[in-house]
Amino acid sequence: MPETAALTNPLREGIRLRRTPDPCSMVIFGASGDLTRRKLIPALFYLSREGMLAPGFSVVGCARTPNTEEAFRREMAGAVKKFLQLTTESDAFVEAFGKTLHYVADDFGDPKAYAMLKGVLERLDQERGTSGNRLFYLATPPSFFPVIVQHLGGAGLAKPQVPGKTWTHIIIEKPFGQSLESARDLNRVVTGDFSENQIYRIDHYLGKETVQNLLVFRFANGVFEPFWNRRYIDHVQITVAEELGVENRGSYYEESGLLRDMIQNHVLQLLSLVAMEPPATFEATAVRDEKAKVLRSIRPMPASRVPDFVLRGQYSEGLVGGKKEIGYRSEPKVAPASNTETYAAVKLFIDNWRWADVPFYLRSGKRLPKRVSEISIQFRRVPHLLFRGSGAEGIEPNVISIRLQPNEGISLKFCAKLPGTSMQIRPVKMEFRYGESFGATPPTAYETLLLDCMLGDPTLFNRDDAVELSWEFVDPILERWKQDGGKGLAFYPAGSWGPPEADDFIERDGRQWQRL
Ligand SMILES: NC(=O)c1ccc[n+]([C@@H]2O[C@H](COP(=O)([O-])OP(=O)(O)OC[C@H]3O[C@@H](n4cnc5c(N)ncnc54)[C@H](OP(=O)(O)O)[C@@H]3O)[C@@H](O)[C@H]2O)c1
Numbered sequence: 001m002p003e004t005a006a007l008t009n010p011l012r013e014g015i016r017l018r019r020t021p022d023p024c025s026m027v028i029f030g031a032s033g034d035l036t037r038r039k040l041i042p043a044l045f046y047l048s049r050e051g052m053l054a055p056g057f058s059v060v061g062c063a064r065t066p067n068t069e070e071a072f073r074r075e076m077a078g079a080v081k082k083f084l085q086l087t088t089e090s091d092a093f094v095e096a097f098g099k100t101l102h103y104v105a106d107d108f109g110d111p112k113a114y115a116m117l118k119g120v121l122e123r124l125d126q127e128r129g130t131s132g133n134r135l136f137y138l139a140t141p142p143s144f145f146p147v148i149v150q151h152l153g154g155a156g157l158a159k160p161q162v163p164g165k166t167w168t169h170i171i172i173e174k175p176f177g178q179s180l181e182s183a184r185d186l187n188r189v190v191t192g193d194f195s196e197n198q199i200y201r202i203d204h205y206l207g208k209e210t211v212q213n214l215l216v217f218r219f220a221n222g223v224f225e226p227f228w229n230r231r232y233i234d235h236v237q238i239t240v241a242e243e244l245g246v247e248n249r250g251s252y253y254e255e256s257g258l259l260r261d262m263i264q265n266h267v268l269q270l271l272s273l274v275a276m277e278p279p280a281t282f283e284a285t286a287v288r289d290e291k292a293k294v295l296r297s298i299r300p301m302p303a304s305r306v307p308d309f310v311l312r313g314q315y316s317e318g319l320v321g322g323k324k325e326i327g328y329r330s331e332p333k334v335a336p337a338s339n340t341e342t343y344a345a346v347k348l349f350i351d352n353w354r355w356a357d358v359p360f361y362l363r364s365g366k367r368l369p370k371r372v373s374e375i376s377i378q379f380r381r382v383p384h385l386l387f388r389g390s391g392a393e394g395i396e397p398n399v400i401s402i403r404l405q406p407n408e409g410i411s412l413k414f415c416a417k418l419p420g421t422s423m424q425i426r427p428v429k430m431e432f433r434y435g436e437s438f439g440a441t442p443p444t445a446y447e448t449l450l451l452d453c454m455l456g457d458p459t460l461f462n463r464d465d466a467v468e469l470s471w472e473f474v475d476p477i478l479e480r481w482k483q484d485g486g487k488g489l490a491f492y493p494a495g496s497w498g499p500p501e502a503d504d505f506i507e508r509d510g511r512q513w514q515r516l
Pocket of ligand 1: 064066
């Protein structure tokens with residue numbers, strides 16, 4: 001096989017069946033940043049190596065740091081090798097990919113930067129045949145989102161170059177706002193220069209293979225959907241646990257906290273996919289309408305009821321994987337008396353016919369024992385137990401677990417008879433694991449989402465109403481916490497499953513957190 005030919009990977013055959021996007025230039029604002037290095041460039045490299053990008057595809061990196069094109073290409077080649085753990089066999093691919101990269105250094109606040117960028121894009125249109133198609137990616141601190149959008153508009157870069165013939169899309173990273181008001185303001189600014197169908201608000205959780213498979217699981221199988229409602233489901237749990245602490249992002253986290261960082265976006269998005277009604281088609285508007293309906297149906301939580309439905313915690317010193325880790329308040333760039341939450345558990349209800357009175361328990365935290373994200377659908381117990389004295393009294397009810405990471409897959413826990421002459425019952429699991437069933441790793445979330453955006457498919461991106469609806473839910477909680485100061489903040493040792501109060505939080509309803 002020639003060294004630069006596309007690789008064969010059975011799981012990627014699926015995405016290869018899709019159209020190849022039109023040739024385009026992708027401008028990454030924040031090209032010297034962590035996200036670009038760790039996620040965006042490796043994802044683009046993979047797409048290019050798989051033959052998923054048009055030959056003229058080009059990247060223009062923009063950041064403040066002065067850099068030469070050559071040095072930028074070298075740095076990005078280093079990132080690709082490091083984060084994809086490539087061997088020297090891939091050097092030819094890396095070198096070929098490097099030729100698609102260009103660099104423009106300037107301050108995002110300087111209008112001259114956009115005039116220069118325009119010139120570079122026009123040159124690429126001529127030289128590489130990118131045909132006027134543009135994808136702008138805002139991988140910058142959020143305070144620059146409005147600044148860049150307005151400058152793009154001012155430089156005449158926001159609208160498609162030839163309406164009806166070329167496209168211009170913009171991907172906006174999270175966080176999309178810090179509150180309902182700021183999210184609305186940002187929506188207003190962005191829609192001032194771009195129309196909604198050009199805007200791709202990214203939540204990388206939605207690009208994960210298992211998240212998409214959740215829709216296939218629910219709507220391509222006849223067997224599950226009839227049970228997917230309040231008659232059969234006792235409750236739903238969504239856990240997004242991280243082993244890492246705040247690392248070197250203390251100042252960001254002090255402003256954000258866990259509720260904004262995880263629950264407002266990733267966890268509420270997962271919730272909307274689990275709880276949505278079947279859309280009429282698998283098209284962006286139909287799917288996004290149903291997701292928005294779920295968010296609109298979440299029972300509002302007035303600030304006065306927050307302590308009954310939300311628990312917040314913060315990690316203190318402890319052992320993670322046998323290694324001693326410092327507490328949050330000792331992390332760099334964190335206030336020594338900080339009340340910022342690094343853990344939250346939320347109980348909510350969705351007020352509609354399908355889910356009336358079914359609790360949804362959401363929990364997420366940093367410095368928990370392991371990195372794991374899972375959705376668990378717990379079914380009601382059988383109405384009458386035949387098997388008394390067989391160990392059945394204490395057995396757990398059926399659970400469908402959708403594992404998003406690691407070891408993506410789906411399992412069903414049910415009861416089975418223990419082999420032997422007596423009637424002994426034990427829970428067993430039926431499991432599907434991506435790695436085992438398909439023999440290869442799925443594309444990363446960023447590969448999927450970048451490709452979708454180039455193909456003009458916004459299904460897995462957030463629409464303006466969904467973003468605002470999730471802030472509507474989160475805002476009163478943040479407001480109440482602000483009033484309370486440190487009151488109600490529970491502490492947990494790093495490496496534990498959250499504060500002891502988190503167990504009481506669910507056990508007072510006669511339920512337990514899933515063991516993950
Ligand atoms: N990192 C992740 O894993 C991750 C995951 C999900 C979402 N995100 C989101 O992605 C965005 C970027 O995150 P990040 O971690 O990559 O941030 P980062 O490492 O701090 O990078 C910020 C980038 O913005 C550039 N920049 C800042 N001020 C500038 C200015 N005045 N003019 C020109 N360039 C300027 C920096 O350039 P210089 O270095 O040259 O100053 C750098 O390239 C954030 O919104 C974040 O929330 C990140």
